[in-house]
Amino acid sequence: MSSSSHESAFLMSPDFTLSQPPLGKPARLGILASGSGSNFEAIAHAIESGELNAQIVVVVYNNPGAKVTLRAERLGIPARLLDHRTFDSREALDEAITRVFDEYGVNWVVMAGWMRRVTEKLLSAFPQRILNIHPSLLPSFPGIRAVEQAIAAGVKIAGCSVHYVELVVDSGPMIAQAAVPVLANDTVATLQARIQVQEHRLFPLAIAIALEQAS
């Protein structure tokens, strides 16, 4: 529904409400993050508040200075640095990730701002159990700088998408999407901030939907 306030207007689909997570063993999430990890924290909060039947068992990050480590420390969740610069190939990085995830008993992989391309190594270790969030209404604006792309294209509606990960970047079956308006005076920063508010709502919902689909 369209709202009278631009700032709060959004549309989310599916219209799924996190309230009573299904019973059973909590999913064991392994997070992959390259940056601040705000989506990681949003997922952690959804778990804490009992909305998502899951547990974040480990965070793997690839940039030594990533702020996600501070969040992980605050939340008491183990964080492991796997610096991609120290691996010979994408495959070698993905094998190392898989070893860490196996060590922690991860059964779902959540890319929360993971800026590395995945290979068959990771995909085959977690078939149809890797989720990614992307700051556009896919298939519009795949790849890097999606919000910049949206501003440059002059679209009036932007958004974010959570999808299963496949080899092609930002493709794979869609789980959930959220749309927000682009305002006349938007910059990349203001639009990004508006999209992120929805990312933090969408990602826990999308994980819940994926868990339900797999159960």
Place this chain on the structure above:
Amino acid sequence: MSSSSHESAFLMSPDFTLSQPPLGKPARLGILASGSGSNFEAIAHAIESGELNAQIVVVVYNNPGAKVTLRAERLGIPARLLDHRTFDSREALDEAITRVFDEYGVNWVVMAGWMRRVTEKLLSAFPQRILNIHPSLLPSFPGIRAVEQAIAAGVKIAGCSVHYVELVVDSGPMIAQAAVPVLANDTVATLQARIQVQEHRLFPLAIAIALEQAS
């Protein structure tokens, strides 16, 4: 804003309200239509109800059996058949359209389901005064069968876009967009119907925005 009812949920941007149309001479709209003309009728109703400071002076259609003629007759608006099959080239058709529009003093061209590609002939006769509606959230799913494309891609949010027309099909600066959810049991027909409800709201708004931008 997200709504609790799937059927009525939508997001429109810009959040523009038709209420007091600007004073001054009404815009003289020439409509191009190939099919049923439901968008044409929605625009006519917005004008009738005083929401849009414009007048539809003529409808040009290209398919002898198009239902748009019935609507035009009911609304008392002249309708002219220009069957593309009777012209040697796209340019010749566009020249004939321009002649009809000149005859009626058209100053804005509105493509309301016009399934022919435009040429420089029409573009140069009405520079930045040709508007088109497309049943997708462009730049996703340009071209024909946009709703089928959206269903096939598995997106969770679909919509429609009104834009200024340029030579490349379904490109050109965006004026307004509306988003709707795709539901789990949607067919092309049910999704198309949901999008059309928004098209009928969006198009008059987008015309008003374009008139305002040009004034």
